[in-house]
Amino acid sequence: MTTPLSKPKKKNPVKRIRMPSLPPGKRSREAQGLTAMAAVGRFALQVCNECEKVQYPPRQICGKCLSDKLFWQDVSNGGKLLAETELQHSNDTYFRDRVPWRLGIVIADAGPSIVAHLGEDCSHGQRVRMSLSIDRAGNAVITARPEKPNKLEEDDLQLREMAFDPKDRRVFIVNGKTELGLRIAENMVAAGAREIFVGSAEPWRSSSYLEQIKSLERTSIYSLDVTDTESVKELASMIGDKVEILINNSYHFRMGGLIDRFDINTAHDEMEIHYHGLMRLAAFFGPIMKSRSADGPHGAAAWLNVLSAYALINNPDLGTYSASQAAALSLSQCLRSEMASGGIRVINTFTGPIEDEWQQIAPPPKLMTNTVAKHIIKGLQNGMEDIIVGAVAEEICERIVENTKEIERTIKL
Structure with missing residues (x-):
């Protein structure tokens, strides 16, 4: 069960504010296509026009038939969580300040295996729904939540990093x-x-x-x-x-x-x-x-x-x-x-x-x-x-x- 978002407390004026940091920001030109889809709320991936294979991660040529005719299409956002892990330490400043951080591999209904940022309620073997989100660095990432929504899922601190729910803001x-x-x-x-x-x-x-x-x-x-x-x-x-x-x-x-x-x-x-x-x-x-x-x-x-x-x-x-x-x-x-x-x-x-x-x-x-x-x-x-x-x-x-x-x-x- 997702932990409810705690109410804001009065800040200690003497305590130093945490300095802004960003997740890794480098992306290929093809990967920025994911950002374009995430920007308008679509879950779209590259699909080969020749063999119809869904591609992930984004690339220049099809991984199956080597065709360069790849187009962005809306695909099913469902999948099954194959494996999960929880990051307890990171040398990257952004993630170090926010651990623990949950990650997992999702077998998408559309075909590819996808590394996704997991909501707190996701568990191994469970059906999940994925979405394209934009992280603090302005790049697209894939997040996963349980297939059936619950009232508290937007309180998830990890997923809240990639959205701007007005709740308690x-x-x-x-x-x-x-x-x-x-x-x-x-x-x-x-x-x-x-x-x-x-x-x-x-x-x-x-x-x-x-x-x-x-x-x-x-x-x-x-x-x-x-x-x-x-x-x-x-x-x-x-x-x-x-x-x-x-x-x-x-x-x-x-x-x-x-x-x-x-x-x-x-x-x-x-x-x-x-x-x-x-x-x-x-x-x-x-x-x-x-x-x-x-x-x-x-x-x-x-x-x-x-x-x-x-x-x-x-x-x-x-x-x-x-x-x-x-x-x-x-x-x-x-x-x-x-x-x-x-x-x-x-x-x-x-x-x-x-x-x-x-x-x-x-x-x-x-x-x-x-x-x-x-x-x-x-x-x-x-x-x-x-x-x-x-x-x-x-x-x-x-x-x-x-x-x-x-x-x-x-x-x-």
């Missing part, structure tokens, strides 16, 4: 004056977040969503304007060392393209909030979170940006908005690289049109804000890196892979 939501901010806060409470900090800009402007957030338990409101460097710096000095999951849901949506709505002021506001706002948050919250990533089971874990799917391809009906989202996406990739050395994972959520007051004329299908919030929680719990929400976002991703020029010429609201 402190969460910072940047913008509490939108319906999405409210729904994220509500779902964080339901997921068991220990404490929720919510940012609020423009104190002179009332917000029914913010009033509802104030009524939630374990939630507190702080003044924050992401367009003001001093505001971000001041808040970071107040709560920066408490934030374990940061949700950047900064939002400034306006209709219009480049020529048909030539408005430098609106375009400036979009960039100031989406791009420069992210830059300010990263400058002041990033270093603090990096320093606390190894601070036990309740250390800093993840940074999540809520972006539009139009960050991936410009929608001319939303020309400057799409450009500001693309800029934020590019900056988030820089942030991901810089936070990786501290073991903090940067996650991007891509959404289609949302049902709110600013996107009224956007045609369906549109997303309810609660749907987006639930996908965010699920993505955090599963350790995903790219969370694709809604039919529009899914179609955009598929069409970009199939033919970028086609979607570039046909996309519109």
